[in-house]
Amino acid sequence: MNNPTSSTPWCQRVKFIRVASLISVMSFAGLTGCSEDTVSTVPTYTVQSQTFAITIYAEGEIEAADSQKIVAPGRRPMMLAWLAEENTLVQEGDVIARFDAERILRDKNEEDFAVRKLQQDIINSQAAQTQEKQDIQSDQAFVAEEFGFVDRFAIDDLRIYSKLDIIDTLQNRDFLEAKDEFLAWKETSVLEQHDSAMSVLDIKQQGHQRKLKQYLSALKSLEVTAPYAGLLVYIKDRRGEKPAVGNTVFPGSPIAEIPNLTNLQARLYVLADDAIELASDLPVSLQLDAFPGQTFDGSIASVAAFPREIKRGNPIKYYELTATIKQQDSQILKPGRKLTASIAVAKPQERIAIPLQSVIYEQEQSYVLLQNGSGFIKHPVTTGRKNLYFIEITDGLKLNDAIALSALMAGENT
16 A cells, blocks of 8 residues: 555645635634734734634555465465466466575475485494494304303313412402493493483484474475465555565465455545544545545444554554445446545534644643633633534634634744
8 A cells, every 4th residue: 555645636636625614714814914003913813703624534455255275385485486467367276476485495405414414424324333243243153152262271270380370260250240230331331322322313303304304395386276265465564564575484374365245345544633523434435536526425434442553664653543335336346446534423413613733732622722801811611522624612712712723923922
């Protein structure tokens, strides 16, 4: 949607109304700003009964009240490489978007390399375990031969060997027994360490294999097709931007829709500062920019609870509204067409109303500066409803009273 603050016929109309209002009140000031003796430099406004209404202006566009959303597939962000032209009729199965495969292929190759590397690590770990087991078995075989040699040649007869020789033989046997126990423990320890290392490698391999399957699945779903025939319309994100080639789209986020063209509505945006008494069921008049001479009637369906920014980098906030359209003209009303709207908050009635800038507020009380001779006095008033330029006075002023047009200016000059 175009920025509602840009130079549009709607904004020019609002500016014209504001200028006309200022000229009107200044003409009153010209009639009442002088006395017979003293010329006042403060513009004044003569209180009169006038037609008072509350009309809020908005900008927006046509959209479908209900539609079939088309979301981005996959389980990871992907970049758009191609998009079908918006507002074209598509048939069921037609490709409407295609994602870039370069990044996915690069990530897929990286995961494939990681899986192959882990497979080689597993092979190397198994080979290292086999070598360590063979070394232990060799040591155990050597110890077994040493046991046989000790048993075969051990002599404990003091008539043949001295006590020292016999003790040395016994010590050799104790050493061999201790070494045999150590080799048995080492064999068990090697098996446990290998099992732990294999478990870690298996977990890593499973993780990379899952990612690899995701990338392979993403490569198979690089194209998005229309679920059924209809008009293709792209969906704006929360920043008011539609999908474009080169943008990254997150999985599950809507990128397009096929609207129901028999039930269209208007999405409107009202400046937060201009949003006065907005509510559901208020009548609204819609005018398409492409057909300025034709007006459509409707009513407000919903009003956002809080204002928000609708364009990146623009801090101005707007209330978002939706409005129903009574005349569903499929030849003129097309999704995406821009429009301006006027919302009738209060019907025109004869009321005493003064410019907004004429009222000052102090301690929850409203005042005006009432002309008294060549000067002004602070006079309390009771206010009612207000529109963008005037505020209703229910008590405290009577017709033909002269008040300061700008209470701030009058305060500086008195």
